[in-house]
Amino acid sequence: MSGLAIRNVLVTGSNRGIGLELVKKFLSKPQPPKWIFATCRDPDGLRGEELKNLASENANLVLLQLDATDIDSIKEAMKKVEKQLNGSGLNLLINNAGVMTSVSLENVDSEDMMSVYKTNVVGPLLVSQAALNMLTRCQAEGYKKDGILCTALHPGWVKTDMGTDRAPLTPDESVCGIMKVLDSLSEKQNGILLSWDGTTLPW
Numbered sequence: 001m002s003g004l005a006i007r008n009v010l011v012t013g014s015n016r017g018i019g020l021e022l023v024k025k026f027l028s029k030p031q032p033p034k035w036i037f038a039t040c041r042d043p044d045g046l047r048g049e050e051l052k053n054l055a056s057e058n059a060n061l062v063l064l065q066l067d068a069t070d071i072d073s074i075k076e077a078m079k080k081v082e083k084q085l086n087g088s089g090l091n092l093l094i095n096n097a098g099v100m101t102s103v104s105l106e107n108v109d110s111e112d113m114m115s116v117y118k119t120n121v122v123g124p125l126l127v128s129q130a131a132l133n134m135l136t137r138c139q140a141e142g143y144k145k146d147g148i149l150c151t152a153l154h155p156g157w158v159k160t161d162m163g164t165d166r167a168p169l170t171p172d173e174s175v176c177g178i179m180k181v182l183d184s185l186s187e188k189q190n191g192i193l194l195s196w197d198g199t200t201l202p203w
């Protein structure tokens with residue numbers, strides 16, 4: 001397999017920052033994915049407004065509620081994805097949702113640590129597990145068994161709410177790089193950590 005033809009993609013935490021930029025870049029590809037599932041915690045809230053507007057202008061963009069720390073919301077979102085895809089499955093999952101505590105190592109308490117762990121570590125595992133269960137069902141329905149690539153991507157230090165204005169990269173620069181990396185993914189990159197500019201980083 002060389003180069004990933006993105007058919008159906010799901011992005012978590014896509015209402016702002018890098019996630020929102022990813023959705024915009026997928027939409028503007030010369031050959032956009034058939035379906036883009038843009039998920040966020042509160043699609044009807046103020047923070048979901050930009051995504052909602054995009055969804056109203058793009059028929060291939062489906063906006064779904066998904067909180068990466070809430071298994072019921074993950075299952076509910078995956079049910080909707082499965083229904084929409086009617087057996088074809090996702091071929092790209094971007095676990096983008098994440099939080100960062102601003103508390104220093106001296107002051108951080110166990111509650112802060114658990115909250116970051118729950119969102120950034122357990123969250124992606126739960127979303128991946130739900131997506132895999134869906135894929136297993138799709139394959140059981142007679143679809144060809146594809147290999148699954150699992151790659152970690154570092155977006156660089158990016159000017160978002162998390163990265164702050166001090167970051168050197170704009171979301172556009174980071175995500176343009178990420179799109180190139182996605183286009184070039186092959187088995188060789190399975191299990192490695194790549195930077196937004198395509199360089200391999202040590203784990």
Ligand SMILES: NC(=O)c1ccc[n+]([C@@H]2O[C@H](COP(=O)([O-])OP(=O)(O)OC[C@H]3O[C@@H](n4cnc5c(N)ncnc54)[C@H](OP(=O)(O)O)[C@@H]3O)[C@@H](O)[C@H]2O)c1
Pocket residue numbers: 012013014015016017018019040041042047066067068069095096097098099119123154155156157158159160161162163164167
């Ligand atoms: N910016 C950087 O310099 C940088 C560097 C290294 C890695 N990263 C990683 O890149 C990813 C995106 O970062 P960013 O800079 O775009 O951050 P951001 O601007 O703070 O956005 C974070 C996104 O994650 C969502 N989110 C947080 N907790 C969630 C949960 N439990 N369920 C679903 N969504 C949740 C937020 O949704 P709400 O609006 O609902 O809060 C928001 O959409 C993160 O995983 C981050 O760790 C960023």
